[in-house]
Amino acid sequence: MLKVLLDILSVPAILVGVIAMIGLIVQKKSFSDTLKGTIKTILGFLILGGGAGIVVGSLGYFGAMFQQGFGIQGVVPNNEAIVSLALKDYGTQTSLIMAFGMLVNILIARFTKLKYIFLTGHHTLYMACMIAAILVAGGMGGAPLVILGSILLGFTMAFFPAIAQPTMRKITGTDEVGFGHFGTVGYVLSAWVGKLVGKGSKSTEDMDFPKGLEFLRDTSVAISLTMGILFIIVAIASGKTFVEANLSGGQNFIIFSIIQAITFAGGIYIILAGVRLILAEIVPAFKGIAEKIVPDAKPALDCPVVFPYAPNAVLIGFLSSFLGGIVGMIILILIGRSIPVAIILPGVVPHFFCGATAGVFGNATGGRKGAFWGSFAHGLLITFLPVFLMPVLGGLGYANTTFSDADFGVVGIILGNILRLFVK
């Protein structure tokens, strides 16, 4: 009997379903709502796995072309892609770390001065997943892995909003709302650079900036476009003959690249739909419980919360972070000539969401100059962090994608290297 129970609970999809169900029962939802929510959560997890297959297929072609064209591994950082891959192996650990990590977050907010409740559910899921992968790679397992992982996750959920708060107060003009997005180190860096360079610089919002780039807010379109450009470049570098003989089955290499780029965007779209279903029941439960136990808590919200405060800085931040990503990539290619190193390509999702946020933070401390140079520094940072993160990810470190946002890099590098000291 116990064996059957354990077997059921070790299927990650069912485990997240059970977690959602507990959340729904605690909230005293009706039987039909509980059943609906539980099934939808399980459905979300399975959909996410389906999207993973699509993304991996497309990235596999990309990796093969990059390898052929440049002789080194090319990596497109994207949280959704790497998480969908990782959940196949670390799904159970991730679900448990996520559930208990949220409880630790509530306890920290209740009993310490870090009053932040981290409500950006998808980032909680991604961070839980990365911590699980690193702990497994570091040789841990079983209950100690879940306990240590949950404490670490709960701590990051309260700590990162706290270091963003001084600049958040400047941006929003209140202390009521926290900032919860695991790119915080990049935003704090941007705010710091902004302070250094931005003396007397006017705010980005005092200037007219073309609105024509607003369509890039549509994630699927932005991913298709940038992946299309990257795919076409590597297709040309690897050569028409190589692609058509080995990969596309005779289809024209440019057409093949465009289709694969949009297929990649399609895979991400499916993964996001899955993540949305998983979080639909878990986040409201977490929020409801947290509000009851920690009445003076500050909700830490997803990065677009700051976008309406400085829409121009959003666009400047994106472009300038992307530019930083390109410069960083060129530096890596130059280094790669003498030492073998993975080449981190500018992924549009991190540069858009995190770069844009870095722009708003830089603008808050250093106006236009701050927005530009702060996001540029952020773009460099999220290009170099994955280089050091990938070696500690175990088997995941060989994928053609990796975690993208700054805090994943910082937490992962520190945790992975500490584990190396202790384990071996």
Place this chain on the structure above:
Amino acid sequence: MNILVCCGSGLGSSFMIQINIEKILKELNVEGKVDHADLSSAKGVKADIYVGTRDIASQLYGLGGEVVSLNNMIDKNELKEKLSSTLKEMGKI
């Protein structure tokens, strides 16, 4: 009545606004189904009211529903005010 909240990736901020809208609908005693989505999906979802922050609301016009554009996604009073006035125009309250 269907309300769809949109943001760039349809994960975090639109979800928070959705939770707030659900609370407000309950306060106003209005029956409604609220959901959240990314911009690409928004076009394929029929809703009576589309909600987004002002930096993306411009892309929600022409989808066939009323549009509520928010200056500040954390300001529940602004949300309540704008939503109630839209609901009044539609004759829902």
